[in-house]
Amino acid sequence: MDLRRMYYFNATVKYQSFSRAAKSLHISQPSLSNAIKTLELEINAPLIERTTKQFQLTELGQQFYERSKSLLAQFEVMDTELKELAKGEQLEIRLGMIESANHWFSQVIIAYQKQYPQNQITLIDTLYNQTVRQALLGLNVHGVITNQHIVDQEIKSELLYTEPYVVLTKKDHPLATKEKITLVDFAEESLIIGMPEFQTSAQILKAFEQENITPHIQYKIERFEMIKVLVEEGLGIALLPQQYVNHHLSESLISRQVHSDFLSRSVYLSTMKDRTFPESIRKLFELIKSMH
Incomplete structure (x- = not known):
């Protein structure tokens, strides 16, 4: 045929x-x-x-x-x-990437390029569950670093790490010096959050729902970097993944732990189960799993 x-x-x-x-x-x-x-x-x-x-x-x-x-x-x-x-070690490696993993993944790239300097790495924003699946099965990416645990007979999701969400405020905000912060403290605050369709926002809103608290959402923003800017301008406070706010905060901002049993998330490396990768791509995956 x-x-x-x-x-x-x-x-x-x-x-x-x-x-x-x-x-x-x-x-x-x-x-x-x-x-x-x-x-x-x-x-x-x-x-x-x-x-x-x-x-x-x-x-x-x-x-x-x-x-x-x-x-x-x-x-x-x-x-x-x-x-x-057939190309050997002169490949373009394409990865889907969540914004909050940018800092630690840059360290992965530094280590990887020392071993495979000829390979090119292309990073693609992959934010939705269905987009992740389509990107993998459509062979648009070799792997995806995502905060979505994808249960699929064709996709393998390996846990990289679990992290809490932390509150980001200006240093002169009352929460910056409060002894213990809980979600109750957010009821009267202007909350800056990501877009509702993002997994991060869904997890945060679910945590409020589980503690029977209604947050006052003032702004919905697509990018974490813009959320940080609005917090710095005093327009509200935000809940962001710890890995993201641990680095490159301006002197006017501070992050604090929030005491909640529901406010955390897991990050995964997702790949196609039955796909065969060259050694250089497998090595990149090994670095991702060891350096997060």
């Missing part, structure tokens, strides 16, 4: 249209139609219903699509792995 025709068939199903699929494949629509017809002749059965105006697969076509989709995905992984292994 011709792999190219299988690929054309999958594209046609994906776009639910011969014309749109042909455009995405950069071939003519008649060429695509002929390839599908040839495939059906090989199987000796129709794959696509041609008696209705709406695009529809036959029962056999649906089964063929599910199986061929899996085969094409395996072929793509194999093709990528072989090309990477």
